[in-house]
Amino acid sequence: MFNLSEEEIERYSRHIILPEVGGGGQQKLKQSSVLVIGAGGLGSPALLYLTAAGVGRIGVIEDDVVDLTNLQRQVLHATPDVGKAKAKSASETMQRLNPHVEIDIHQHRLTKNNIFDIIESYDVIVDGVDNFPTRYLLNDACVMKNKTLVEGGILRFMGLIMSIRGGDTACYRCVFEEPPPPGTVPSCAEAGVLGAVAGVVGTLQATEVLKILTGIGKPLYNRLLQFDAEELRFHEVKAKRNPGCPVCGKKPSITELVEYDYACETQAPKP
Amino acid sequence: MLKTRNDRTRPRLGLNLSVQGKKQAYSGPPDVRSLLEALGENSTYVNVRINGEVLDRRDFEKISLHEGDRIDFLYFMGGGIV
Numbered sequence: 001m002f003n004l005s006e007e008e009i010e011r012y013s014r015h016i017i018l019p020e021v022g023g024g025g026q027q028k029l030k031q032s033s034v035l036v037i038g039a040g041g042l043g044s045p046a047l048l049y050l051t052a053a054g055v056g057r058i059g060v061i062e063d064d065v066v067d068l069t070n071l072q073r074q075v076l077h078a079t080p081d082v083g084k085a086k087a088k089s090a091s092e093t094m095q096r097l098n099p100h101v102e103i104d105i106h107q108h109r110l111t112k113n114n115i116f117d118i119i120e121s122y123d124v125i126v127d128g129v130d131n132f133p134t135r136y137l138l139n140d141a142c143v144m145k146n147k148t149l150v151e152g153g154i155l156r157f158m159g160l161i162m163s164i165r166g167g168d169t170a171c172y173r174c175v176f177e178e179p180p181p182p183g184t185v186p187s188c189a190e191a192g193v194l195g196a197v198a199g200v201v202g203t204l205q206a207t208e209v210l211k212i213l214t215g216i217g218k219p220l221y222n223r224l225l226q227f228d229a230e231e232l233r234f235h236e237v238k239a240k241r242n243p244g245c246p247v248c249g250k251k252p253s254i255t256e257l258v259e260y261d262y263a264c265e266t267q268a269p270k271p
Numbered sequence: 272m273l274k275t276r277n278d279r280t281r282p283r284l285g286l287n288l289s290v291q292g293k294k295q296a297y298s299g300p301p302d303v304r305s306l307l308e309a310l311g312e313n314s315t316y317v318n319v320r321i322n323g324e325v326l327d328r329r330d331f332e333k334i335s336l337h338e339g340d341r342i343d344f345l346y347f348m349g350g351g352i353v
């Protein structure tokens with residue numbers, strides 16, 4: 001069922017020729033499934049490379065519409081796509097790039113009520129969200145369901161990457177326990193972001209996914225990698241499982257999913 | 272755990288720190304908030320670790336720096352709406 005066709009063997013020949021990947025690794029990719037949350041700045045490069053690499057089934061969650069201001073970094077979408085649903089634009093681009101990939105479109109927002117059902121059928125999840133509430137929701141859900149999550153964030157000239165094996169390695173809350181107080185951290189819309197920085201971070205996320213799926217090398221578990229484009233430096237910070245972590249620590253205070261408010265007035269989680 | 276750091280009576284001597292993996296000579300007031308200010312970091316959206324220990328963001332001005340401290344800044348990068 002997962003045998004590669006002649007066309008696929010040719011298409012993926014530069015993978016297959018790598019001894020670490022080979023025909024076996026390429027077949028593993030075809031058998032795998034990856035869910036990317038968001039088809040924006042990070043999701044665009046991640047989705048392009050995962051599609052090109054021949055991951056068998058790729059899910060995309062995105063409920064937004066392509067805006068002209070997105071095109072400076074969201075390379076899945078092009079000028080004629082302005083006004084179109086990002087999910088549709090993303091799947092068209094992906095299908096054109098590689099028709100062998102099965103694409104699942106989830107055209108709605110991730111909430112505490114649908115997240116477990118959505119993430120359940122995927123091997124690895126990629127965080128390309130544009131807000132803190134969903135970022136924390138996704139982390140908590142992946143910890144609770146022991147899912148593998150590849151985190152990524154960008155702001156201005158900086159980026160961050162971290163891989164998490166939920167319930168096993170340090171999670172996002174082990175490092176960033178709670179979301180920053182509302183209004184203290186500027187958004188990309190307010191503070192700006194160099195488009196190519198999204199490309200660096202999203203491509204690193206795709207690299208991590210491909211390594212994890214094929215078992216190649218050493219994933220970024222228990223390590224947080226920060227990227228500073230102004231000085232062109234990477235800075236790695238060791239991250240340990242935090243015994244006081246509210247979701248994966250010894251006595252977790254979060255045992256059910258919480259959704260932080262999107263509005264700026266309050267930081268309190270909704271019951 | 273942080274008690275030993277809460278002492279502000281240290282003389283103001285220059286310190287040799289390691290900041291984000293780079294050597295950094297620092298001669299300002301020896302507390303975390305002053306260091307952040309001196310380096311142009313915004314203390315409202317950065318978490319700080321000294322020698323691997325994450326600090327409480329509310330205590331930045333009470334936490335003193337010591338010779339040889341390894342300091343990492345962890346930036347919140349959500350991209351988003353909060």
Ligand SMILES: [Zn+2]
Binds near residue numbers: 172173174245247248
């Ligand atoms: Zn944790």
